[in-house]
Amino acid sequence: MSSITVAPDAGHLAGRFGAYGGRYVPESLVPACHAVADAFAGAWADPGFRGSLAGLLSAYAGRPTPLTPAPRLSAELGVTVLLKREDLAHTGSHKINNVLGQALLARRMGRARLIAETGAGMHGVATATAGALLGLPARVFMGERDVERQAHNVFRMRLLGAEVIPVTTGSRTLKDATSEAMRHWVTDAGEAYYCAGSVIGPHPYPTMVREFQRVIGEEARRQCAAELPAAVPDYVVACVGGGSNAAGTFAGFAGTAARLVGVEAEGGSGACRGEAGVLHGSQSLFLQDEHGQVKEAHSIAAGLDYPGVGPEHAYLRDQGRARYVTAGDAEAIAAAVRLARAEGILPAIESAHAVAWVIRAAGTPALPAGSTVLVTLSGRGDKDVTTLMAQARL
Amino acid sequence: MPYITGGVRPDWTAYLAAFADAGADLIEVGLPFSDPTVDGPTIQEASCAALARGATPASVLAELAATRAGVPLIASTYANIALRPGFAGDLRRAGVTGLIVPDLPLDELAGLSVPGIEVALLASPATPDDRLAEIGRRSQGFVYAVSVMGTTGERDQLAPSAAALAARVKLVTGLPVLLGFGISAPAQAAAAAAVADGVIVGAAIMRRILDGAGPAEAGAFVAALRAALDGPAVVR
Ligand SMILES: Cc1ncc(COP(=O)(O)O)c(C=O)c1O
Numbered sequence: 001m002s003s004i005t006v007a008p009d010a011g012h013l014a015g016r017f018g019a020y021g022g023r024y025v026p027e028s029l030v031p032a033c034h035a036v037a038d039a040f041a042g043a044w045a046d047p048g049f050r051g052s053l054a055g056l057l058s059a060y061a062g063r064p065t066p067l068t069p070a071p072r073l074s075a076e077l078g079v080t081v082l083l084k085r086e087d088l089a090h091t092g093s094h095k096i097n098n099v100l101g102q103a104l105l106a107r108r109m110g111r112a113r114l115i116a117e118t119g120a121g122m123h124g125v126a127t128a129t130a131g132a133l134l135g136l137p138a139r140v141f142m143g144e145r146d147v148e149r150q151a152h153n154v155f156r157m158r159l160l161g162a163e164v165i166p167v168t169t170g171s172r173t174l175k176d177a178t179s180e181a182m183r184h185w186v187t188d189a190g191e192a193y194y195c196a197g198s199v200i201g202p203h204p205y206p207t208m209v210r211e212f213q214r215v216i217g218e219e220a221r222r223q224c225a226a227e228l229p230a231a232v233p234d235y236v237v238a239c240v241g242g243g244s245n246a247a248g249t250f251a252g253f254a255g256t257a258a259r260l261v262g263v264e265a266e267g268g269s270g271a272c273r274g275e276a277g278v279l280h281g282s283q284s285l286f287l288q289d290e291h292g293q294v295k296e297a298h299s300i301a302a303g304l305d306y307p308g309v310g311p312e313h314a315y316l317r318d319q320g321r322a323r324y325v326t327a328g329d330a331e332a333i334a335a336a337v338r339l340a341r342a343e344g345i346l347p348a349i350e351s352a353h354a355v356a357w358v359i360r361a362a363g364t365p366a367l368p369a370g371s372t373v374l375v376t377l378s379g380r381g382d383k384d385v386t387t388l389m390a391q392a393r394l
Numbered sequence: 395m396p397y398i399t400g401g402v403r404p405d406w407t408a409y410l411a412a413f414a415d416a417g418a419d420l421i422e423v424g425l426p427f428s429d430p431t432v433d434g435p436t437i438q439e440a441s442c443a444a445l446a447r448g449a450t451p452a453s454v455l456a457e458l459a460a461t462r463a464g465v466p467l468i469a470s471t472y473a474n475i476a477l478r479p480g481f482a483g484d485l486r487r488a489g490v491t492g493l494i495v496p497d498l499p500l501d502e503l504a505g506l507s508v509p510g511i512e513v514a515l516l517a518s519p520a521t522p523d524d525r526l527a528e529i530g531r532r533s534q535g536f537v538y539a540v541s542v543m544g545t546t547g548e549r550d551q552l553a554p555s556a557a558a559l560a561a562r563v564k565l566v567t568g569l570p571v572l573l574g575f576g577i578s579a580p581a582q583a584a585a586a587a588a589v590a591d592g593v594i595v596g597a598a599i600m601r602r603i604l605d606g607a608g609p610a611e612a613g614a615f616v617a618a619l620r621a622a623l624d625g626p627a628v629v630r
Contacts, residue, residue, distance in 0.1 A: 004477040024473045024497045026432045028518040028543050030525070169438060170429070179431045186432075187544045189520060278473040278497070279429055291450040292475050293428040 003275030003288060015203025017315035020285075023202040024278045029182075032189040037204040039109045044211065049104065056100045057215065060133065061090040063097075065216075067223035067374075072342040077362035078369040082233065084220045084376045086245060087347060093379030094216060094245045095126035099195060101212035103130035106193035113192040114138040117181040119146055119174035119241065120303035120350060121153025122379055123197030128162035136193075138162040141181040143173040146302045153383050171296035174241070174306045178280050198242025199310030202281030206310050210247040217252020220374060228372055232256045235367060238376040239354040240264045240271060240324065241303045243310040245378035250322060258374075260322035262313060263357040265299035265332075270309035271317050271324035277308075284311040300329040300387065303350040303379075325366075327356040333391045335359055336381055348379035349387065395468065395572060396616045397422040397596035399440035400458070401449025402603060409603070410463040412613030417620035418465055422494065422594060423458060425451035425471035432472075432496040434547025436597040439604060451475045455488040468492035468514070468535070473502070482508040492535045500529060514538050517563050519555035530566030539563050539590060541575045547597045549576035552585045560589040580622030587623040595619055 015021045015037075023033055043049040057063040065088050070081040086094035106114060114136050118124030124140040131138035140157055144166045147154050157164050170176040178200070185194045196205040199213075225231045236253045238246035240262040250260045264272055274285030279294055286308040287295040299305040309324075316322035327335075332349050335356035340346040347355060354375050361367035381388065396413045398406060400423045413421050426444040430437060444454075451471060458467060469490045475481065476495045485493065485508060492512040498505075500515060512534035517526055520543060530537060541556035542549065556573055563571045573586040574594030586593045595616075602612055 004474065004479075022502055023499065024502055025499065026496050026518070026540075027499050027516045027529075028520050028540060030499050030501070030518075031520045031522060169442075175429065179429050182431050183434070183545045189543060278477060280431070281497075286474075288474075291452065292478050293445060293450075294474070295428075 003277055003292065015207065017312045018318060020283050020311035020314040021203060021206060022283050023281060024283065025202045025281050026186060028186045029189060029202070032185070033202050033204070035109065039105055040204050040208045043105055043108055049108065053101055053104055056104070057097065061096045061100060062088060063215065064219045065089050067220060067227060068345070069227070070343045073339065076342065077359060079358070079362045079367060080372040081358060082224065082227065082372070082374045083345065084216060084249065084374060086216060087345070087351065087377045087380035091122070091126045091129050092382060093122040093126070093348065094213060094248065095123040095197060096129065097215055097248070098197070098209050098212040098244060099123065099126040099130045102193070102195045103134050103136060106136060106195070107134050109193065111136070111191060111193035113188070114195045115181055115185055115188065115192045116195045116197060117141045117174065117177040118197060119177065119305055120301065120348070121146065121150040121157065121383060122303060122348070124157045124162065124164065125153050125160070127195050128157040128160035131162060132160050139184070140164050141167050141177045141184065143167050143171065143177045145172040146174065146177070149387060150302055150383060152386070173297070173302065175294070175297065182280065198244040199247045199312060200242040200280055200282065200308070206282060206312055209244050210251055210312060213244050213248025214251040216245065216248040216376060217250060220249060221252040224374060230372065232258050233374040234371040235259050235261060235373040237261045237263060237354045237358055237373055239304060239350050239378055240309060240313060241268070241306050241350060243313045245376050247310060247312055249376045250316070260316070261357065262322055262324045263354045264309070264324060264326050265297070265301055265304035265353060266326045266328040267298035268304050268306050269324070269326045270307055271313050272326055274308060279308055282311045285309055285314045300391070301332060301349040301353065303348070304353060325357055327353040327360070331356040331360065333388065336384070336388065337392050337394070345377065346381035347377045348381050349384045351376070351378045395420040395422050395592060395594045396599050397424060397594060398603070399424040399426060399437060399444050399600060400454030401426055401444035401447055402440045402600070404447070405609070407457055407461040408609040409612055410461055412609035413616050414464040416613040416616035418616055419592060420466050420468055421463055422468045422470050422596070423454065425454050425469055425475055427472040427475055430472065432545055434545040434597060436548065436601045436604065437546050440600045443604070452484055455484045455490070458488040458490065466491045468494060470494035470496070472496070473498045477505055482511060485511050494538060500525070500532065503532070516540050517559060519543055519559045523562070526562060527566045530563065530569070533567065533569055536570040536572050537563050537567050538594065539571050539573045541573050541577065541586070544575065546575055548578040548601065552577065552582045556586060557589040580618045583619045584622040593619070593623070
């Protein structure tokens with residue numbers, strides 16, 4: 001049996017990216033999704049809300065983040081590499097951009113608590129942080145396996161006052177944490193706000209999270225214009241778990257000639273090897289067996305250890321507007337070490353997947369010598385030191 | 395309407411006859427899915443057990459096709475399974491007459507094509523009135539009233555939201571209204587039947603089956619639920 005049929009005529013519906021997206025949630029969550037969609041539409045059109053968010057992003061989160069040339073790596077690879085430094089944002093990754101937006105929205109909606117799932121723990125830490133800042137208690141669901149491999153972030157969340165709930169079902173990683181967060185949301189839909197960590201979930205989450213992450217791409221576009229003679233890089237590269245740092249980066253370059261490249265983990269490549277399906281509220285591409293059961297992903301990067309991809313990426317892939325490729329565990333570790341030694345920047349293992357692809361592709365037709373390439377470094381590697389100690393053969 | 399997860403045990407189809415003999419009006423058969431986001435721990439465990447045994451939605455339906463249950467069969471599964479091509483044919487060949495897809499709300503129904511199968515919609519305590527009316531109009535066979543804001547799973551008592559919802563649904567449809575989610579004991583079934591046309595019992599049955607109850611023992615529980623219903627819960 002083939003995967004589900006993608007209806008090409010669904011594009012007119014709200015919350016659709018071509019046939020992908022939608023709102024596949026239990027009836028009990030439909031009103032909650034409507035409430036979030038209405039509140040977001042109102043907030044996004046409200047200069048007061050935009051001003052509050054912009055204020056937090058600059059005074060609290062440290063935006064704009066720099067665009068850093070990588071001269072030694074560039075010389076080694078024969079391509080000009082520019083790094084968009086989300087690793088320097090408060091809490092250590094791009095996740096804070098989205099969470100500040102959603103936490104402000106939750107407060108505007110009068111919600112009493114935040115619920116989130118997390119993989120690598122960066123979204124959980126960002127949610128715990130925003131919760132502390134805005135006085136909203138946070139409850140974070142995290143696969144038991146990730147609780148073990150990202151122990152540092154688990155402690156950070158608890159230190160920030162959040163409750164971390166280990167999820168023991170299935171693969172005990174991000175997929176199961178997301179399922180459990182959604183189950184919990186149903187029980188508390190009246191008072192809690194579900195704060196999705198990526199461009200996944202039912203409408204309006206994929207669109208809303210992209211809009212909150214758009215700041216990455218818009219800043220980078222301006223910074224590239226100042227930095228590059230051609231104003232726009234030839235290639236724009238970001239790692240893809242659910243796809244939020246990539247979606248935010250790509251949003252800034254959608255109207256340019258830049259080629260967009262999303263780098264997935266080899267064992268979590270929804271956009272490269274997935275088939276159309278429905279999971280966690282939207283229709284998108286998921287790794288599945290021939291019976292429609294969703295497979296478990298496997299990646300050393302907890303944040304990329306997810307069998308699917310956000311619906312907009314499925315659409316960009318089908319349209320040919322973005323290209324999706326993969327990088328493996330060992331390659332990502334090697335890339336993290338290489339970037340650390342060449343430029344003094346230790347990226348998160350997730351972000352290192354994007355760097356790994358650039359290293360592999362440089363000088364090939366996929367990334368010809370002499371090209372300029374913008375790479376979003378979605379986060380910093382401090383959380384990964386334990387993994388690196390075990391894996392990096394120094 | 396008792397529920398069983400298809401494929402949970404090698405002899406799972408034997409439970410169908412036991413449920414019918416115990417007085418079930420309909421039987422809901424769950425087609426296992428890897429990520430049952432609307433189910434609590436008991437039915438998650440049952441789905442996991444079925445998949446671990448190698449059951450698939452197609453194998454469960456093939457086993458159903460070879461079984462005489464004696465009462466109408468309603469399949470339930472998730473959108474990722476229900477939206478696959480060929481699914482409607484598999485349902486019809488299995489002799490299934492109705493379908494429940496808990497993660498496919500009204501707004502996404504247009505994507506589902508299962509001619510000849512009645513698609514029952516779910517109503518929730520959170521559903522606003524105008525939407526409830528549309529659910530009442532578009533549901534087929536019966537309306538599944540979700541008694542509580544939560545997942546499937548046993549609860550100590552019938553949620554207070556159940557009676558209010560059942561009454562609201564009855565105002566907007568002529569179809570039978572079945573209350574489900576959390577109904578775990580005969581007394582709760584009786585209380586539910588006072589406000590609705592019937593009850594759906596899933597996790598309380600599946601916990602017994604997972605704990606080792608055979609068809610006779612599980613059937614006895616269904617018979618106790620049946621006896622507790624004040625008069626027969628006539629569904630069609
Ligand atoms: C540093 C970092 N990069 C990337 C990701 C992947 O998420 P997304 O694809 O939504 O950007 C994560 C998720 O945990 C992360 O922590």
